[in-house]
Amino acid sequence: AWAETGYFSQTDRAALRLTEAITRVPDGHVSDEDYNAAAALLTPDQISAVAWLTTVMNAFNRVAITSRYPVG
Template sequence: MHTPRVNIGKGAPAVYKTMAALDSEVRQHAASAGLEAALMELVKIRVSQINGCAFCLQLHTREAVAIGEDPTRLAVLPAWEETNWFSARERAALRLAEAVTLVADGQVPDEVYGQVAEVLTEAEIAAVAWVTIVINAYNRIAITSRYPVGPTS
């Protein structure tokens, strides 16, 4: 068990409210750009896997299953490149999300961006990038605050 920490959202409620408003705006933009809810959840889950955010993994996996996502696809998501489970569009979104999340490991390489741009529109690229940015922020909020995760959370 980890030592409890300050919940930074509760410690700065106005800031957290602004974060929630940004999240809402990004979700609306992503939907208007044509990103399906299931694709947004895949991106959120993959980013949360990379960041090791148990709280967001639990939350977004539940949400994905609730909207009809196949649990087998979720099980193989960490190795998505090795499977035939994901469409070209999903693969492009996952590739971009990983590059944005791992930006410290070499920016968003031109090769990755080029591959993504062959499949996604400019609006979709912007939407995937924003969904990724927001879930990265939420991961950091949950990890810093050590949100509880378990069968009762």
Template sequence: MTELQRVNISERHPAAYKALFALSSEVDAAAAAAGLDPILVDLLRIRVSQINGCAFCLRMHTRDVLKKGESPDRVAVLPAWAETTYFSETERAALRLTDSLARLSDGPMSDEEYGAVAAVLTEDQISVVAWLVTVMNGFNRVSIASGYRVGR
């Protein structure tokens, strides 16, 4: 059985893909300026990719975060982060916001949940997390729409 070849939208419209990368670079700089740990940034990328089911981005960002020294245990429990004590208060707030923004079909985050996030994260950090989710949603959709395959 052969699979139908998908249009690789990153190759078909490279200027748009380049603009997405430029946006990602801006968000990385904003994350650093807001004091977000680069490991947390990668964990948030992984979490969005888990929610969206993007195998290509999961593999890439998992490799990235492990190279930076992240624990395989924390990566392994990331889908169930709320049930663990592996994550700091800042990481938990960022993950809570990430989950809410990546799952917009579940409705907006309640004021109570947002208040809990805002009690931990600065306004700059909240904004950066929202932009990280936005960018990762974009990359996940490029990968999935283009049929990026992940194999051994």
């Protein structure tokens, strides 16, 4: 839904697009198109932060799903 709304800046959109690509790595890899779109607007430190935060969020989600953690 982030791509369909006007609530996010170009920088936000670049980070969200990269986050989505990283999350979907099991389907393939982060494409050059997705990476280059992020690199056009984000600094190397921001790209690194997005990659690490996405990795941690996905890890927590996988642990919660596996452990059948109830979401309130």
